[in-house]
Amino acid sequence: MTINEMHAEAVAGVVDRVVARHRRDPSNMVQILREIQEACDWISPEAIDRLQATLGVPRTKIEGVAGFYAFFYTAPRGQYRVLFSDNITDRMLGSKALIDRLCNNLWVERGKVSEDGLVSVGQTACTGMCDQGPAMLVNNLAIAGLTAERIDQIAELIRGKVPLAEWPAEFFQVEDNIRRADILLDSDLKPGDALRAARARAPSDGLHASNMRSWREGLPTGLGGPAATLDEIKRANLRGRGGAGFTTGLKWEACRNAPLKSGQQRIVVCNADEGEPGTFKDRVLLTRFADLVFEGMTVAAYAVGATKGFIYLRGEYRYLLDQLNAVLARRRAEKLLGENILGIPGADFDIEIHLGAGAYVCGEESALIESLEGKRGTPRNRPPFPVTNGYLDQPTIVNNVETFAAAAMIALNGGDWYAGIGTKASAGTKILSVSGDCARPGIYEYPFGVSVRQVLEDCGATDTQAVQVSGPSGVCVAENEFDRIIGFEDIPTAGAFTVFNKTRDMFQVARNYVHFFQHESCGFCTPCRVGTSLLRNLMDKLHHGAGSPYDFAEIERLNQLLQSMSHCGLGHTACNPVLDTIAKFRPYYDKRMMQQDFTPAFDLDRALGAARQMTGRDDAAAHLATEHGGKA
Amino acid sequence: MSQTFTLDGKTIPFADGQTIIQAAADAGVFIPHLCYHPEFKPHGSCKLCTVKVNGRHTASCTMRAAAGMVVESDTEEINAERRALTQMLFVEGNHFCPSCEKSGNCQLQATAYHLGMMSPHYDHFFPNRAVDASHPEVLLDFNRCILCSLCVRASRDVDGKNVFALSGRGIQTHLIVNAKSGQLGDTDFTLADKAAHVCPVGVILKKRQGFAVPIGERKYDQAPISETVGEGQ
Numbered sequence: 001m002t003i004n005e006m007h008a009e010a011v012a013g014v015v016d017r018v019v020a021r022h023r024r025d026p027s028n029m030v031q032i033l034r035e036i037q038e039a040c041d042w043i044s045p046e047a048i049d050r051l052q053a054t055l056g057v058p059r060t061k062i063e064g065v066a067g068f069y070a071f072f073y074t075a076p077r078g079q080y081r082v083l084f085s086d087n088i089t090d091r092m093l094g095s096k097a098l099i100d101r102l103c104n105n106l107w108v109e110r111g112k113v114s115e116d117g118l119v120s121v122g123q124t125a126c127t128g129m130c131d132q133g134p135a136m137l138v139n140n141l142a143i144a145g146l147t148a149e150r151i152d153q154i155a156e157l158i159r160g161k162v163p164l165a166e167w168p169a170e171f172f173q174v175e176d177n178i179r180r181a182d183i184l185l186d187s188d189l190k191p192g193d194a195l196r197a198a199r200a201r202a203p204s205d206g207l208h209a210s211n212m213r214s215w216r217e218g219l220p221t222g223l224g225g226p227a228a229t230l231d232e233i234k235r236a237n238l239r240g241r242g243g244a245g246f247t248t249g250l251k252w253e254a255c256r257n258a259p260l261k262s263g264q265q266r267i268v269v270c271n272a273d274e275g276e277p278g279t280f281k282d283r284v285l286l287t288r289f290a291d292l293v294f295e296g297m298t299v300a301a302y303a304v305g306a307t308k309g310f311i312y313l314r315g316e317y318r319y320l321l322d323q324l325n326a327v328l329a330r331r332r333a334e335k336l337l338g339e340n341i342l343g344i345p346g347a348d349f350d351i352e353i354h355l356g357a358g359a360y361v362c363g364e365e366s367a368l369i370e371s372l373e374g375k376r377g378t379p380r381n382r383p384p385f386p387v388t389n390g391y392l393d394q395p396t397i398v399n400n401v402e403t404f405a406a407a408a409m410i411a412l413n414g415g416d417w418y419a420g421i422g423t424k425a426s427a428g429t430k431i432l433s434v435s436g437d438c439a440r441p442g443i444y445e446y447p448f449g450v451s452v453r454q455v456l457e458d459c460g461a462t463d464t465q466a467v468q469v470s471g472p473s474g475v476c477v478a479e480n481e482f483d484r485i486i487g488f489e490d491i492p493t494a495g496a497f498t499v500f501n502k503t504r505d506m507f508q509v510a511r512n513y514v515h516f517f518q519h520e521s522c523g524f525c526t527p528c529r530v531g532t533s534l535l536r537n538l539m540d541k542l543h544h545g546a547g548s549p550y551d552f553a554e555i556e557r558l559n560q561l562l563q564s565m566s567h568c569g570l571g572h573t574a575c576n577p578v579l580d581t582i583a584k585f586r587p588y589y590d591k592r593m594m595q596q597d598f599t600p601a602f603d604l605d606r607a608l609g610a611a612r613q614m615t616g617r618d619d620a621a622a623h624l625a626t627e628h629g630g631k632a
Numbered sequence: 633m634s635q636t637f638t639l640d641g642k643t644i645p646f647a648d649g650q651t652i653i654q655a656a657a658d659a660g661v662f663i664p665h666l667c668y669h670p671e672f673k674p675h676g677s678c679k680l681c682t683v684k685v686n687g688r689h690t691a692s693c694t695m696r697a698a699a700g701m702v703v704e705s706d707t708e709e710i711n712a713e714r715r716a717l718t719q720m721l722f723v724e725g726n727h728f729c730p731s732c733e734k735s736g737n738c739q740l741q742a743t744a745y746h747l748g749m750m751s752p753h754y755d756h757f758f759p760n761r762a763v764d765a766s767h768p769e770v771l772l773d774f775n776r777c778i779l780c781s782l783c784v785r786a787s788r789d790v791d792g793k794n795v796f797a798l799s800g801r802g803i804q805t806h807l808i809v810n811a812k813s814g815q816l817g818d819t820d821f822t823l824a825d826k827a828a829h830v831c832p833v834g835v836i837l838k839k840r841q842g843f844a845v846p847i848g849e850r851k852y853d854q855a856p857i858s859e860t861v862g863e864g865q
Binding site: 048049059061063064068070359376518519521524530533564601602 | 677
């Protein structure tokens, strides 16, 4: 009996076990579905039957959640589910040829399940291995540094039905590639030191934080630590590292001052849903500096008076789960998590890890909270904001992994120390994820204020044409702008730094990013749901040689609409890569504008592609001559 | 109601907790909308009701009114954007007004007329969506679904049944029903449900009732949608 043929009883057993482990709590729905799929390969109607019965939630709710996340399958996808990372950097490293090679090897069509139900091969958004691509996920476990040889080995293992646990360990090796370290990546913080420093910190004169509540509501006051710690965060002028750059001290203070209703607690959430294509710094921070991140979260809990913490880890980093849980367990044993932390009575805080399941939009903080609550990852209407009405309507702060790491260092060394690093407007350091056309891709930590040119020199990039800073939703920087600096006053960034040399076609870069946004739109609001598809169609139209000046005007119009009417940042930024590249790399577009007058996107010859595929023909007689020479 | 804001220059009074669209409706001012319905919790997804508040775009069905707000709604710029959204909804689904039972009673169609939409403008997506005729009383024609989620909210919040939900993501987002078979006939849905009567377009249709009222004499044939403001409040 194969796993796919598991008897309904066995499925029910799995479901019951998973549901019990999650305390029959429907707010863990995303975790429950993930674990069921890990055990059963997919989420079958029988599994949903059982879930409905044991959790007592309507089937529509379960199917609505399961249908939202790209990594959840409500139809069988094989025992081996291969997803190639489809970032532009993977393509530049030859991923397309490798996909074809694996498909040919396994006799499977891309996107489909093999006839024997053994394997499927598809594509997914950037998996965060851009410094060591091309990469793939097999049953959500990351494999980087793919080569033709490795692909052949993988095909062999799949054909031989070798369990994933028995595949060579080196396949799953992920490199850290730390190339330049500064205060965070050079940190040798001993677990607990930042917390002890925070606790010892006495309130100083001119305290910004006005109230002096202790760790938990209702405890006798008298500890100067929490308010003083918050004060240091403010003094440090720390701003969020996830891209938006909101002032961390203000966010924490708003959460700390938010009233608690009876039975509520404050929540600290670490956003490790590092989905922006080209970003992989959080992967390294969590691999090498997990203690620093957890310590930062605990400092935050101390400062705002929170008792519960979550890490929302992107599903692509599933391979980090066990080691992160081990670090959490060790910290509990060291009294750095759990009850009475550091022996302070009532100082209670613990951290739970939730995994995402292939939804970029969950990096948006309110969508992330929805996902933590076991729902579809749709951004909420705001106000109210998470600091007052977040996880299960409780006051919640959501900060980036790197922000928490910085907060730990600030707790240890003080705000003035931190504010002295970087520039006047941008305090501290920024970790860049450098990939693309350079000799030394990897992680680079710089004080804010470093120029694009300096980073390019350090990573060994030559003949550079453009750098996409902060991923598709960021900005495309051309050669004449390389003296611009990384910082909130010039180029703010979540960390992606993707280098393109002069052999690259910037139109294809933009088109890849547009396809990404189309795939990741949550579908909640009309402008983004339909607009990203319209934009993708326009870019494909240009790609097929049917573009005209009319299409430029359309892109411009769509951009305005997406920016003004969209529900969240995804829609607001979806046109950025196209507009940037049109403005800065117009010749790549002009080359495709063989039409001066409007030309329809429909192409009769391309429409016959399906018929050619079905009949296995590709000879000249199976093609029509087309007016604009489009190629199928 | 001593507090006020201005809407296109007109002074609008509002009570604490009212959204812009609620206060506007009370004052007899129409703001185009599709997913908003006065009886249900606002959803904020269709974005048709977007206005500019102090210069910033925001959905008027979710934004609470505040004293002194300067709101723009019936401007050429905003109506052009609303028209584009309406066009998007038309090309996303399969909307063939001349043969649709809901024609003349359809909010999408009436809103398109209101906004002066003369063509779909964008290329049609022509999605492949099956109809569900399994229920004895009701036909579901998903071709016309605009994902407003009114039936979802009505079934969940009023009927207490959760017959409908949205599944899928992005352009694949779609309405599902609460049955293992996926068929409405296998649910406890009835014509008496609130959810049977809230669809702004022609998805949820009573069977054997075709063309009971001739086209030309239907709701929005009698008066444009802008004159239905305040209905149901």
